[in-house]
Amino acid sequence: MSDLNFSLLQNMSFVHPEYFYISGFSGIPFIQYYFIFLFFIYFITVFGNSFVLIMIFTERSLHVPKYIGIFNLALADFGETNALIPNLMKTFLFDSQYISYNACLANMFFVFFFSSVQSLTLVVLAYDRFIAICLPLRYHAIVNNSLMSAAVMAVWSFSTVVIGTMVGLITRLSFCKTNVVTSYFCDHGPIYTIACNDNTINSVMAKLSTILCIYAPLIAIVVSYLGILFTLSKITSWAGRLKALKTCISHLLVVGIFFLPVLSTYIAALTFSLHPNARIISTSLSGAIPPMLNPIIYVLNTKEFKDLILKMLKKRPNKI
Template sequence: MSTLTSSLLQNISVVRPEYFYISGFSGIPFVKYYFIFLFVTYFVAVFGNSFVLFMIFTDRSLHIPRYMGIFNLALADFGETNALIPNLMKTFLFDSQYISYNACLANMFFVFFFLSVQSLTLVVLAYDRYIAIRLPLRYHSIVSNSLMTAALVSVWSICTVVVGTMVGGISRLSLCKTNEIKSYFCDHGPIYNNACNDNTMSSVMAKLWTALFLYFPLVAVSLSYIGIFLELTKITTWEGRLKALKTCFTHMLLVGIFIVPIISTYIAALTFTLHPNARIINTSLASAIPPMVNPIIYVLNTKEFKDFIVKMFKIKIKSKLKVQALPN
């Protein structure tokens, strides 16, 4: 209790620590090399997602429903990377594992919020692909910019309400056991488990978040792809099937990279005893890698993005030639 600042007055029973100690990476062998990897991940993710956002924003031909979804995913990746990794950098560079109470709640909100937006955006993109394959002739009349805007606004609204309620519940807890967080960021579970008063609501919200943003997306995306594969069986030629499947390939990679590692870690923790260090490394990788890989996958596998890059290089080369052609 010497490290805790009690806010107890005569009529107040809530104990809040002045700061938290994030101990997630303590005791992990060769952790400095992992931090170097995270540095690289951060810069690639920030540059890659900024580039994708710039491409979609500036190229008017990409202002269509599918690329609105991709823009939203890149924005969530950019936000989640900046909410998560700079704090880890601070820990490594300045050997500072302490974070104030209010900063911790803010960190918790933004990490969980952007993870939630990522997850539901993948669901929106899955059903965008399903409609494109199921009803190709009616796709543009069904999936309009206004429909995609409404879907994405709903995603942000749901995430704000659920994550805001989840984080707000922490402020009502009396955290008098310890100020240590056995995770790599201000994780919800390790914090509410330190409460001395009733934490039932926080436990319920944790289960709700897991159901809404992990299990529901996994089931919803799986069902969409079952529908897609059933539609592919109706296509008579292999060339037609491969062409239709190619439109979903990028999305399937994104889903696999984002959902499978997190779900695997949760299942492993439920089925057998998972070492805390293994859980922390697995979940941190599952949080850090998708924002780095997503823009690379999109740029390499999307014709419109490759065409945009070629067009930029052509413009740059032409401008150089014009400068060289000018008389001295």
Template sequence: MLNRSVNMNSSLLQNVSFVRPEYFYISGFSGIPFVKYYFIFLFVTYFIAVFGNSFVLIMIMTDRSLHVPKYMAIFNLALADFGETNALIPNLIKTFLFDSQYISYNACLANMFFVFFFISVQSLTLVVLAYDRYIAIRLPLRYHAIVNNSLMSAALMAVWSFSTLVVTMMVSLITRLSFCKTNEVKSYFCDHGPIYTTACNDNTVNSVMAKLWTVLFIYGPLIAVTVSYIGIFIELTKITTWEGRLKALKTCFSHMFLVGIFLFPILSTYIAALTFTLHPNARIINTSLSSAIPPMVNPIIYVLNTKEFKDFIVRMLKRRSKVMVHVLANETNL
């Protein structure tokens, strides 16, 4: 196993053709003050995200009235949120509880794949939801004819297939790199950028893949969502009453909020890194928050702002109260 931050002299580097470390050392939170309070926050975030997204998944699966295109996309988003949360936060909590910052080479690649895969699915699903909202406002009378379950299933299948293809290529290219200088990863998980940049052989292809992923899953979706909302706002100007405009815009509020909390923190980190020197701790905190908070907030926003979800909860509570009344009545008769 390589020691973290070990430098080798040039003559030795010339003799080493390929080095694959047994472990990587995840050093992301090592130098951050009061980090134990941040880990407590992550634990609370994890609990809320898992419970909230599980609730949304179960609700959509059990209520047949929600088996429509819009909720198929919301189900897909909740599933991606659930997957990303479990791919990311448990490893962070394990590091905090057991002071275990080492991760095996293969486990690191698996962690990298699942984190980037679920983030990719989240991003593209937000684009699908933007398209859904645009059609609903642009062509309300033809919405159900255009956006049906078959079309939504095909779109979501394309999201998963495309994300799998790109992320698999990106992660598999890591295996061609030699790590003869250090096995320290200056991030909070097996992050693609901090890993490939520490390689001692040519990493040009990896750099290209990193930029391609950013374009496909950050900048591209942001542009696509922005264009769709420009179209939505143009359609809103055609509605004569303010009440009608507000009613139509209200159907987009949840989606706009989710886009904001998902894309803009990540985008701000990339822009900050390009415009000035960003402190590593600031980058780690910002990117970890942008990865942890959206899966926690998404189910809360949809449950609070979606009539169908609130109606489902009311029906469930009424059913539970009837069962309790029936049980109490039986006990009284006994």
């Protein structure tokens, strides 16, 4: 075979490693305590989101647009937690930091997919609050179960296309220098940056995905709440304003705990040199904490949930 043909063959083929090594939390002092902390986060998250899913699915009074959105958020929280934390537990319990190439791509897809679904679902819930407060008389005519179901399907379809494209482009990369991923899971950025061929399109897709799945949803939520604040400013009584604003508290808290950790980590990385271990801890917390807190916030701040819990407690048979 001539040197020219051999060179062309090399350019046409991709070098895919058999496995990646997730360096993750290597070298972080007392990391075993952090893994124990993540285990409790996982238990609370799975229990809390399962409770919300079962309550909404079984209680007919909750089969309304708002709770279709909350159901979708809980499903995304449940999915992201199970895509993220069990792999960390495997590393901790079995000291296994290796993951096969295909399993790594699957892990990457599901972590980013469910995170995107969370972000976009918060936009859907913001729209629900916007219509409820700004157009209360037309709320039931505009927002119904069919519309909310269609919005949820659009969220899943959009996330599948964007994240699927982002992950699919990884397959065109060759890894001929190293297979060590400096992250705590199969993170997109740390993987495409260790490729030994041109990764420009991967870098562009990473930025585009961040804009579409993080910044655009946040801007849409901010705009919706500016409209809500403008409407509230027209209400003369403070009692009326507080009553309307109270219906947004749960959603605002969930928006805050989802977006603020992500933005703070990003700003910190731009402002000063963030130590890799600090970045790994902060990003892992920003991925694990919101799914744990979301069901707690909605259960404690939503009258319908509290009423159902009280009803369940009253139905418990008295001990003889």
